[in-house]
Each structure stands twice: as structure tokens, then as C-alpha cells.
Amino acid sequence: MLVRYFAAARAAxxxxxxxxQLPEGSSLETLLEAALAVExxxxxxxxxxxxxxxxxxxxLRNEVAVRDHSAPLGADDVIDVLPPFAGG
Incomplete structure (x- = not known):
């Protein structure tokens, strides 16, 4: 699964x-745990x-908002991490 970081997430x-590399059907929660475990x-x-x-x-999962963080993901999914932002 590809994780793309934007703005403050990219800096952090x-x-x-x-x-x-997670098993097919892993959740967003599991993916985030793996990302946070990286040194x-x-x-x-x-x-x-x-x-x-x-x-x-x-x-976002494949450019669609994710509301259910326990829903299964596919091995080829792209997850975007979008921190809060301000502007207009």
C-alpha cells in the first residue's frame, strides 16, 4: 500500500x-500503526x-474520503494523509 503524505504530515x-507491505484486507488502522512504527x-x-x-x-483511499478506519484495504490502494489546513 502506498501512503502519500501532504503538508505537515510530509514534514513530520x-x-x-x-x-x-501489509496483507490484503488490512485496515487503515493497521496501516497507520505500521507507518507510525517506522523509525x-x-x-x-x-x-x-x-x-x-x-x-x-x-x-483518502484512492482519492475517496475514508470514514471507516476498520474497513479492509487492497494491496494496491493509495492512502493520502491530509492534515488539517487553513486558507481560502
Whole structure:
């Protein structure tokens, strides 16, 4: 499964995207646990940790909003991590 990070999530993760090899049918919850378990360098000063950003983020699965974090995912799914943002 491909995870793409945007804005503050990208800064906290230290990269734009990464692939996680999880069994077919794993949930978004399981995928997020795997992403948070990756050892990462400290984010830049003033940037919250990835776990903090993820806790406040919304998610897209193949460009469709995910509401049920326990729903099964496919091995080829693309998950976007979208932290809260402001602007207009």
C-alpha cells in the first residue's frame, strides 16, 4: 500500500510517500500503526510528530474520503494523509 503524505504530515514523516507491505484486507488502522512504527529522524523544529499529525488528519483511499478506519484495504490502494489546513 502506498501512503502519500501532504503538508505537515510530509514534514513530520520526512518524505513524500512510502510503501508498506501489509496483507490484503488490512485496515487503515493497521496501516497507520505500521507507518507510525517506522523509525524516523526528528521532524524540523516546530513541526509536530507524525503521530500527532496523523491523529488530526483525514484520509483518502484512492482519492475517496475514508470514514471507516476498520474497513479492509487492497494491496494496491493509495492512502493520502491530509492534515488539517487553513486558507481560502
Amino acid at each position: 514523516a520526512g518524505l513524500e510517500e512510502e510503501v508498506h 524516523r529522524p526528528e521532524p524540523p523544529e516546530g513541526t509536530p510528530s507524525l503521530s500527532r499529525v496523523v491523529a488530526r488528519s483525514s484520509f
